Amino acid sequence: MKAEKFTLLRHFDGWPQPSDFQLESEELAELQEGEFLCEAEYLSVDPYMRPYSRNLQPPTTMIGSQVGRVLESRCERFPVGSRVVGALGWRSRSVVKGDTPPAVFGVRPLPELGGLPDSYALGSCGMPGNTAYYGFLELCQPKEGETVVVTGAAGAVGSLVGQIAKVKGCRVVGFAGTDAKCDWLKTLGFDATINYKTCPDIDAALKTAAPDGVDCYFDNVGGMLSQRIRQQMNLFGRISVCGCISSYNEKTGEEVKVEVPEKTILFKQLRVEGFIVSRWDKEDLWQKGVQQMAAWIRDGKIKVQETVTEGFEKMPQAFIGMLQGENTGKAVVKAAAE
């Protein structure tokens, strides 16, 4: 059986380039007992891939999750025709061991989503959904009436965090990088939005958007913007550090520097916690998050948008575009162009 995959040729330095990847064909081996053959239907491109690729030793297949269909099977748990979601890398077809642990970076049967699109298992009802659900609710501990700020608010995770905060009765302020994204956030129920790329005075704009100060900050970006938001946190504010995308694509030696953070953390008695969603990957916890998100979406309390790129061969473009903020909501690649 023929398959295609993308090999990462070298570590990124600065912005990833299409030439950092190579599309390769491979001949898959015959299935062994306990294995199944998976064909990618939707593939995910996510910010974490940029820093995590540092742990790879190129040349090697690029990391990533996908929703796929079982084409052949010698494994009872994954019958032919069933769907799976798993960290199978940037591959069009994969031979998979059926006993791979069902973790964030493992493989599991596609959860039952009650009629929602399968691709949501890569977004709102999958890793990014649980990132928003647990990372926000557990670490920020938002209370009704509090003010929540979200950066990267129009991204896969940020757009969910803001809507979860609205479900919890908070005032929500979102930072995004285009006016169109800000307009979209308003349709999701965000109380105020700030285009951080064009806003002439972010401090003043945030003061207007959050007149009672900021109680919770869900941080997807880090760096200068986070420094400025910290200044407007209230006493005993909570910061959930989910991402630091502002510095992922810095060239070595050109890193941004910021004010010493400890002074603000100290006098405002802030609690700042970084997290990787895998800390909640025990099966029962994981499915609880997935099902809560699915229920809110079916109930119309949370809206989902996807930016879909068609064609497996466009994985690098979709990835680079996502890092540059071209997506609104979750960026996915549909393997077969229509």
Next chain:
Amino acid sequence: MKAEKFTLLRHFDGWPQPSDFQLESEELAELQEGEFLCEAEYLSVDPYMRPYSRNLQPPTTMIGSQVGRVLESRCERFPVGSRVVGALGWRSRSVVKGDTPPAVFGVRPLPELGGLPDSYALGSCGMPGNTAYYGFLELCQPKEGETVVVTGAAGAVGSLVGQIAKVKGCRVVGFAGTDAKCDWLKTLGFDATINYKTCPDIDAALKTAAPDGVDCYFDNVGGMLSQRIRQQMNLFGRISVCGCISSYNEKTGEEVKVEVPEKTILFKQLRVEGFIVSRWDKEDLWQKGVQQMAAWIRDGKIKVQETVTEGFEKMPQAFIGMLQGENTGKAVVKAAAE
């Protein structure tokens, strides 16, 4: 009744100068019902005074705590001859309302310390003691066998934190600014010490001192040193931010900048929390901390050192010297020179 006090003439910019203070005489009013007259015996100089003086409107009496003796009283709770500890400012004698709430920045009868010196109520058995006790144990949640790093380790709070960590069965690494302080920390049981002013390679020295990485970091200093220690934290490390003395005395416009902190916080999943000890100032909690510290000291588990300056008129010198690291252990001023 005559009294003396120090007036803060202006806000500090950079290092405090003796000329920022003025020694003044005042004539105290007659006691009203419910008041008492307190004569200072020991006065405290602490790092917090530097940033907190920002909240004052000079010219005004400088803030600070003291242990005093009741000279006259029209208040049952504070009889003549009894001792008090309270935030009475830099004053040799004060007229005090007996119903001032017994909080960190209020007034309370001197706790019964079982034979320990009264001045300990300003240090190991008072505000700095509870800062170490609660700020370390509650926020760092140290476990037996973990590695704890303390900066400002030879100061009033740091020297206690390191010893509490030893009581809890941790490996303890202390940073201090002179070889003599490092030698003293060894006598307190610190497993390793680093003179951050003379060490040619702090990263390498810390790696040697903490070969299994750092689980808990009690941060008194902030800034560059904290940035470097963060790099060697273990997954799920805890940082208690108690002080940021490295930046208290920076001149406006000359502030140190550091690397974006979010990346390390994120990928190591660190929890960083700032605190002011007043969050534990409920009377029962407060006395529990004081009595636990006193018990450990009487049992010989925690050793206490004071750097005593004699003479009320030397308050500014003692304060400036403490900020410059001239003290070992708690810096106090004995009001009456002998």
